[in-house]
Amino acid sequence: MRLLHFLLVTLVAAEDGLDGWLRYAPLDLGHKHVSFPTSIVALNSSKDSPVYTAGLELQKGFKGILSQNLKISHDGRPTSSAIIVGTVAEYSKTSNKPLNAPKLKEDGFWLSTHGNTVTILGQNERGALYGAFEYLSRLAQGDLSPATYATSPDAPIRWVNHWDNLNGTGTHGSVERGYGGDSIFYKDNVIYQDLSRVTDYARLLASIRINGVVINNVNADPAFLTDKYLEGVARIASHFRPYGVKVGLSLNFASPQLIGGLNTFDPLDPSVVEWWRTTTNKVYKYVPDMAGYLVKANSEGQPGPLTYNRTLLDGANMFAKAAKPHGGIVMFRAFVYDSVNLKESDWKADRANAAVDHFKQFDGQFDDNVVVQIKYGPIDFQVREPASPLFANIPKTNVAIELQVTQEYLGQQCHLVYLPPLWNTILDFDLRVDNKKTLVRDVLSGERFKRNLGGYVAVSNVGVNSTWLGSHLAMSNLYAYGRMAWEPTVDVKATLDDWTRLTFGLDKSVINTINKMSMQSWPAYEQYTGNLGIQTLTDILYAHYGPNPPSQDDNPWGQWTRADADSIGMDRTVWNGTGFAGQYPTEVARRYERIETTPDDLLLWFHHVPYTHRLHSGKTVIQHFYDEHYKGAETAHSFLAMWKSLKGKIDKQRYEEVLFRLVYQAGHSIVWRDAINNFYHNKSGIADKSKRVGNHPWRIEAESMTLKGYAPIAVNPFFTASGFKGIVTTSNAPGTATTKVNFPSGTYDLAVGYYDIIRGKANWKVYINDKLLGAWDGDNEDKLGHWPSEFLDGHSATRITFDGVKIKKGDTIKIVGTPNGPELAPVDYIVLLPKGIID
Structure with a gap:
């Protein structure tokens, strides 16, 4: 591709992120003379039509990118020097020119750009809109080279799921596992009258070729099926429709009993079957083009067919038969496991076995409009998991993969984690069914097992925050998800560069820096949270955010590590463990059955080994833990210098907002590093060969300072505090903590480790010799958007850093906390960091 390198118009106005990658920032062509189209012909005049929308979008794009005002006509008479956009069928009716375009799949498009003549034709209207966005993306990235090509989606299903709640209010917001603010659809049991944010969101989704959106939580409220709310659902659908995005609903399995007046929700009861048929007919009267239903049944306390000793097959097919006359799809989640009777004391028990155990027996029996929606790994969006073996076990069933754009276990948008490299480990995995090449992505497309329906779903959970996801950089995951759902072999680095150019401009240093940071981010996060396949060592009983490895064990949730004083890891072998490895086809099962052939990055997923077990690298498991956690934190700190190098090249608002999160991430990576290392050091009794763990020569523990109005307190979990203790004020009055510096005189970065909990906004001030160095408030719950904590723990632990502070030996440092x-x-x-030292 030939790129003309333009200069962006000088950045003067701050940007809030609302436009995402559809900013259409102006380009300065300099002295180059380029001929552009002077009009737009959109081959549909209906305002609900994606072709009509395509015309408006092209008009908007030309206005923003090139400062040109193009008129739109719908008369069907293409002219020279025009952009023609429409379907292949409409173009054939109105043009005398032969069309030498290849045959397109559903939603595919053909794009031809030559000078001032541009032709954009879709297999359907949605495809035409996708082609318009593709053309504008090329323009916005400065690519004016002639091009003629066709592209079609790899799979027909490209959806996003939302976990929005009707009644969500208060501190936690109305989106379960949402970190970008409250719902864009509802608040306080009311569907918004002003749905302009839905239109903005529809644009973003259409531009990355998403064709379906489920607008409510899988832990579903049955009220959505009542007339009161279906009227609002219809209004929401009307905002998505012009962008070719169909709306779907999550269902509560018990709705016939909860709102229908029946005394049962048994899927084989004729009255229940009739209730769902009648209700579905009503739903489609409100939304005739509804995509279909999403069902979470018999998992995590949700009702389902197992309540009546019926099968998951009975439940799925009941919904399928109700939706079939309307062309609706039933997405039936494979996320089904028993969280009541799962006992870690049973060596053979394993939550990872659940999906295959529940679904394999029904392969080939699901109705043809049922799609089994499978999480990418056998547990739950962990930092590293093997590909779910269910993809290999139901070859006669339609399947879709469930990914997660919202970073539930992966830093909750407070940590930069670019997810596509993780997704690639799953999509490119070869399951070797019948000893033949069986890539997961070829299962999803239907190519491997000759299925016509399947594809991709991502939990996206955007909110009312202007950044949508709570973080500017996190939007790269949503953008890349759409691109990968369309073509799973797309280069994730090149996709990231596209997103960066569209979001931040064409400056090469900006593009290269964001690429470097982002591509390092997932490996770094894995390093400082949980390596060797042990999962993300977060607190699974509370916020799913900060470190708490012991919370993984001794509970019925099944995300166990089986860590004791001598050994760690899940034995999932057939010969001695839970048998999970045997759920894979023979070649893969054989590889994972033996320690010698299991890759190190999944060792503790499949095997229970001593801490002293030596990896293929030669290191012991415990030393690998220590080393990797230090490396990961160092990488997180390196993001700061990289980002600061871009000052003045990115508008001030976004620069400062990203900087705040990167500073936070650097500090929280230290919290993770120390908590995990302290825990396993204490658990195993094995020292770090490099003598770093528990040894912080530049720190001054708060409890060792001279305290007035402050008192020491034990922190729980103990490993989430340096020295296992902190200090808190003893009354409503300010407290002070004072110490004299015994380090050599010099210039230091001064950091303060503290805890920022909810339902209060304390204030801290730090002084050097009674001269104020800085002050801050405990308002992270407002700034970060993640699920906060009410305790002193790994979720609330954070730190603030003041750069380049000149300190003399004997100076007094004082903290005043209100x-x-x-x-x-x-x-x-408190920690004083000499240049180049990362605590």
Whole structure:
């Protein structure tokens, strides 16, 4: 591709992120003379039509990118020097020119750009809109080279799921596992009258070729099926329709009993079957083009057919038969496991076995409009999991993969984690069914097992925050998801560069820097959270955010590590463990059955080994833990310098907002590093050969300072505090903690480790010799958007850093903490960092 390198118009106005990658920032052509189209012909005049929308989008794009005002006509008479956009069928009716375009799949498009003549034709209207966005993307990235090509989607299903709740209010917001603010659809049991944000979102989804959106939580409220709310659902659908995005609904299996007046929700009861048929007919009267239903049944307390000793097959096919006359799809989640009777004391018990155990027996019996929606790994969006073996076990059933754009276990948008490289480990995995090449992505497309229906679903959970996901950089995951769902072999680095050019401009240093940071981010996050396949060592009983490895064990949720004083890891072998490895086809099962052939990055997923077990690298498991956690934190710190190098090249608002999160991530990576290392050091009794764990020569523990109005407090979990203790104020009055510096005089970065809990906004001030160095408030719950904590723990632990502070030996450092409500201005430590030292 030939790129003309333009200069962006000088950045003067701050940007809030609302336009995402559809900013259409102006380009300066300099002295180059380029001929552009002077009009737009959109081959449909219906305002609900994606072709009509394509015309408006092209008009908007030309206005923003090239400062040109193009008129739109719908008369069907293409002219020279025009952009013609429409379907292949409409173009054939109105043009005398032969069309030498290849045959397109559903939603595919053909794009031809030659000078001032541009032709954009879709297999359907949605495809035409996709082609318009493709053309504008090329323009916005400065690519004016002639091009003629066709592209079609790899799979027909390219959906996003939302976990929005009707009644969500308060601190946690109305989106379960959402980190970008409250719902764009509802608040306080009311569907918004002003749905302009839905239109904005529809544009973003259409531009990355998403064709379906489920608008409510899989833990579904049955009220959505009542007339009161279906009227609002119809309004929401009307905002998505012009962008070719169909709306779907999550269902509560018990709805016939909860809102239908029946005394049962048994899927084989004729009254229940009739209730769902009648209700579905009503739903489609409100939304005739509805995509279909999403069902979470018999998992995590949700009702389902197993309540009546019926099968999952009975439940799925009941919905399928109700939706079939309307062309509806039933997405039936494979996320089904018993969280009541799962006992870690049973060596053979394993939540990872659940999907195959529940679904394999029904392969080939699901109705043809049922799609089994399978999480990418056998557990739950962990930092590394093997590909779900269910993809290999139901070859006669339609399947879709469930990915997660919202970073539930992966930093909750507070940590930069670019997810496509993780997704590639799953999509490119060869399951070797019948000893033949069986890539997961070829199962999803239907190519491997000759299925016509399947594809991709991502939990996206955007919110009312202007950045949509709560973080500017996190939007790269949503963009890349759409591109990968269309073509799973797309280069994730090149896709990232496309997103960066569209989002931040054409400056090469900006593109290269964001690419480097992003491509390092998932490996770094894995390093400082949980390696060797042990899963993300977060607190699974509370916020799913900060570190708490012991929370993984001794509970019925099945995300076990089986860590004791001598050994760690799940034995999932057939010969001695849970048998999970045997769920894979023979070649893969054989590889994972033996320690010698299991890759190190999944060792503890498949095997229970001593901490002293030596990896293929030669290191012991425990030393690998220590080393990797330090490396990961170092990488997280390196993001700061990289980002700061872009100051002045990115508008001030987005620069500062990203900087805030990267500073936070650097500090929280230290929290993760120390918590995990301290825990396993304490658990195993094995020292770090490099003598780093528990040894922080530049720290001053808060409890060792001279305290007035402050008192030491034990932190729980103990390993989430430096020295296992912190300090809190003893009354509603300010407290002080003072110390004299015994380090050599010099210039340091001064950091304060503290805890920022909810329902209070304490204030801290730090002084050098009674001169104020800086002050801050405990308001991370407002700034970060992740699920906050009410305790001193790994979720609330954070730190603030003041760069380049000149300190003399003997100087006095004083912290003054003013409590607010339950937030008692807690402090963990002070650290003085010489240049080049990462605590």
